[in-house]
Amino acid sequence: MATVESHGLAPVQTLFDVIEARLPSRLELFSKLTKEFSDVTLHNMTVGNVMGGMRGLPCILWEVSGTDKAGITYHGKSLRELQEVLPKWRGSDQTSPEAMIWYLYSGSIPNRAELEQFAADLAARAEVPAEVEEFCDSLSPDISSTAQLIMCLTVWANHSKFSDALMSGAPRNKLWRYALEDALDSHVGTPLISARIYANKYRDGRDRTAPLNPLGDIAENFAIRMGRKGDTDFTELIRMYWSLHMDHGANVSAHTMRLSSSAWTDPYLTLASGLISGTGVLHAGAIMQALRYNQAMVAAIGPEPSPEAVETYICRTLEKGHVVPGYGHALLRSADPRLEPITRFINTRPITDSGSSEQGKMLRLIAHNSTIVPDILRRHVPRMKSTAPNVDSLSGCLMYAHGLDIDFILLVMGCSRGMGFMAQYVWDRALGLPIERPLSVTMDQIMAKL
Known part of the structure; x- marks a missing residue:
């Protein structure tokens, strides 16, 4: 994707441009930490850390956010700060999910032109493979909404651009670009498949192919396919939830996706793994x-x-x-x-x-x-x-x-968490992070050390 000129004003950058510009400094920092400070103690691990499920143990590199007892910060900014500075969609009172996506990837605030161009790029990607749609329509409405989306994502994995690049021998330092292509497709496609699941389960398929608004954002088009066209309050609700829940550090669903993707699992199967872990009552x-x-x-x-x-x-x-x-x-x-x-x-x-x-x-x-x-x-x-x-x-x-069935609520949250984690997925590939492989230890081994 090329930089777009804007009639005498500063060039409007694409997300690819912004990541490309940020990448050298992040690779330099990654190399510095790895080579110069690899032996520096970051945390004294205790038996409690091991027995408590690694709770509080700072051992997973997270590019897009950091979490501590005071809360979460995204590239150094709190959620409240981001709500003040991130642009809103035309006519909306809520932080734009597209603006939050852009920020998580880039660490920069998009200007109005960049936001609208980014939203237009996502709208242009609103074509889910026919194989996925046909498979979705074949599923029994008795199957839970979450299980349906997990199955649809596994079918979608057949169309992964990242996997195709791996198979064709693409250079390792270029894999992030193919990962980003998949990620951007998933940002708009996962909500559309979720809306299709809703239409099939609760509306006998009505509106699952309703015309999308090519000038709308992902929340509006999600609402359209759910049969909520023109329902401003519902669309605003979705914008709010998606912008609030995109990233929350290495919680269960995000950590699951991080672990899975560290083996270079494609983005669609990675998203499915996060949904599976999200069903637990101790998490989503x-x-x-x-x-x-x-x-x-x-x-x-x-x-x-x-x-x-x-x-x-x-x-x-x-x-x-x-x-x-x-x-x-x-x-x-x-x-x-x-x-x-x-x-x-x-x-x-x-x-x-x-x-x-x-x-x-x-x-x-x-x-x-x-x-x-x-x-x-x-x-x-x-x-x-x-x-x-x-x-x-x-x-x-x-x-x-606002009229959502209990069974469908997790999908709304899953769309958001998937959007947030894909930023981490792309940066994991860009930085060349290794596979996640902690050392396991038994209680007998622990006792032998005490």
């Missing part, structure tokens, strides 16, 4: 767990219960040995920064006629509980390191309130 599956928990609580004690009723309900949960979904975080020790924009969305775009609906009641319950549940948990679970609400407490409930 917690979104559905929180939604179901809130549904049960509304049914049992109503949308605006007394603090005493909430405490009784939560104590009953704890007595059964269960966790209270939607509170606490494996890493963060304060409120999840993604909660603020979600809460603002709820307050500024209330669900029409939702006051007496199940969805509206759940949103009221969450708003009510977020102010009292942290204190209840502090008193009853003193070992809990953080009792603040996390993003799971609202994510699934808000999407459910």
Whole structure:
């Protein structure tokens, strides 16, 4: 892709241009760290690190973000800072997912011309291979949405440009370009296949081939194929979720994709591996767990219960040995920064006629509980390191309130996480990172060292 001239103004760069320009300095830094500082101690590993699933162990190189107890930063900027500086789509109040994608790849803020050109490039890629579409349409609606997308991605792997480049002997230092081609195709194609799954499962196939808006962004075209054309609130919801959830460091789904892709698995199979790990209730599956928990609580004690009723309900949960979904975080020790924009969305775009609906009641319950549940948990679970609400407490409930079935919610999140990780995938190939291969150790071996 060539640089585009813009009528006397500064040239408008493509994403390929920006990565190409950034690559020499990152390769230089990679070489410096590898050659000059490879023996420097970065962390003293403990038995607790091994027994605790490597929690807190800084041992995975991540190009696009860094995570610590204060939260996540993307190329050094916090989520709040990015929401202030990243451009928005025309007529939108939300951070543009395309702008976030660009930033994760490049570490730079796209200008308006670059954003629109990038969105146009993605729109031009909105052609999923016919083999994938036919396979998708053949699947039984009884199969879960997530399983359907995983299967579709494995079929799509037959069309990987990265795999073709490997087979044809492309130079190793050029593989990132083919990886980026696949990644860009997946940024628009995965949402379209997800929307097709939705249309097949819930709408008898209606709108799965509806004409896309060639001047629209990926969120708008996703909404069109789901039969939500013109639903501004839904499109804005998708823009918000995708921009908020793209990257979160080496969590389970991202780490799974990192491990898989380190063996040079193609991007489509890599995305499938991330979806598989995301189904676990200790990871993205917690979104559905929180939604179901809130549904049960509304049914049992109503949308605006007394603090005493909430405490009784939560104590009953704890007595059964269960966790209270939607509170606490494996890493963060304060409120999840993604909660603020979600809460603002709820307050500024209330669900029409939702006051007496199940969805509206759940949103009221969450708003009510977020102010009292942290204190209840502090008193009853003193070992809990953080009792603040996390993003799971609202994510699934808000999407459910906007008409998405519980079964489909994980796909919305999966689209976003896949977009974010593909930036890491491309940089892994550009930097020439090695295969991930930690050394395993048994408890007997540990005891022998103590």
